[in-house]
Amino acid sequence: MMPMDMHLEYLESFLTLAQGPSFTAAARTLGISQSSLTKRIHNLEDSIGMRLFDRSVTGVSLTPVGKLYLKYANQIDDLQDRFGDELSREFKQSGTLTFGVIPSASEYGLTRIISRFMRSSGCRCSLTTARSEDLELMLGDGLCDFAFIKNESGTNDFRRILVTNDHMVFVASVDHPLAQHRTVSLGQLKDESFFFEPKGSRPYLTCVELCRKAGFEPNIVGTDGQMDNIVDFAAQGLAVSLLMSGIVPHDRRIVAIPLDPPVVSRIDLCFRNRPLSAMQRRFLDFFETLSDDKRSGDVIVRREQRGDDGTAAD
Structure with missing residues (x-):
């Protein structure tokens, strides 16, 4: 039997690919390689014993079995979300989101983002400060839920969202x-x-x-x-x-x-390519509601304090 976390990972891959139009687009959305997505779908089809997708030069489409599976996959995904939400409501005080941040976190407004989330959600958070290269290792080892990383190396093991340049x-x-x-x-x-x-x-x-x-x-x-x-x-x-x-x-x-x-350097919010907990999704929902200036307000203020020629303003 497929492990639960792997099953949810495959379920997410199926649902994303079912939206079309191609393996390439779905892999880009998931933040994984096309070969990894193909392997997941093949393994899922092997576990069911039937093909879920028809492949063609124009893209992919659901087979009749795939359409049936989609009906129940959506229900499973909805139940998982409802379970996560109830788990968060009932037991959120026992859980903590762990953030890895670069030493210059305050200069880029990263600590402000986390503190705003804590105030608005009531969730507990902890911070670990380390260099970007060390944060990548920590995130890969599951030692933090999210990491704010400067110039992330581009590994397919992470998803990333731009915070600021x-x-x-x-x-x-x-x-x-x-x-x-x-x-x-x-x-x-x-x-x-x-x-x-x-x-x-x-x-x-x-x-x-x-x-x-x-x-x-x-x-x-x-x-x-x-x-x-x-x-x-x-x-x-x-x-x-x-x-x-x-x-x-x-x-x-x-x-x-x-x-x-x-x-130019970019600072990204990075997280692993795995199904997210309700609390992790809650933070991502909060983060994605922030406008660009609120995500990087400290950087904007600092730049306004400089003259157009790049020198420090009086």
Whole structure:
């Protein structure tokens, strides 16, 4: 007999594919590969002993057996939702949603999203802070329900919803020769001394790769996990840095100038490709009602505090 969690996973795949028009579209909706979806449908058909779909070059359509199965699959899905809702109502105080967040969560308004959900729903939540690469491992191991991850690696094991975009800036002292430029290219920085985020971290590796693509090996004089320390080194003219705009503190001693061409980073809400609990669905429903400005309000405020040239506003 098929395990319950696997059965629900296959049921979700069937219902999605039944909406058409193709395996490709259904796989994209589910956030899995087409081969994974095909395997699920084949396994489901094997367990029933009959074909549920007719395949053609124009797409897929339900067989008579598939139409019968759809009738009951919808009922099962509805019963599962009703069970989850009642379970949440009766026992929600015994459950907790666990969120993994990047260290810059407050700068991107992520903690505000979670706190709003807690106030509006009454659900209990816990937060674990870690680097994006570590959050991906935690999410994959089931150690958190959701993770807010910067530049998620694109694995098919996760679904993701965009929270906000950010762009990289050149950070230097206001006395730096490039301080008055509206934009800066990486090629202009080949002779600079850099202070980056911790060695081996995703931001560190990204900056090193960008410099190499620009044709030079960066002269890295230091690394630090504290943003204030990096900014202080830059403010004193001891080094420059490459940071995402949203996490640069407001400091009159520095400039933060956009790169040309732009380097854009995305922050995503990530979760696993598995049937969701009622509480998890409740959070997703809440999240999807938020407008873009409410999802990333802190970033918007911070950008409005900067001048059009990317420098810190007075």
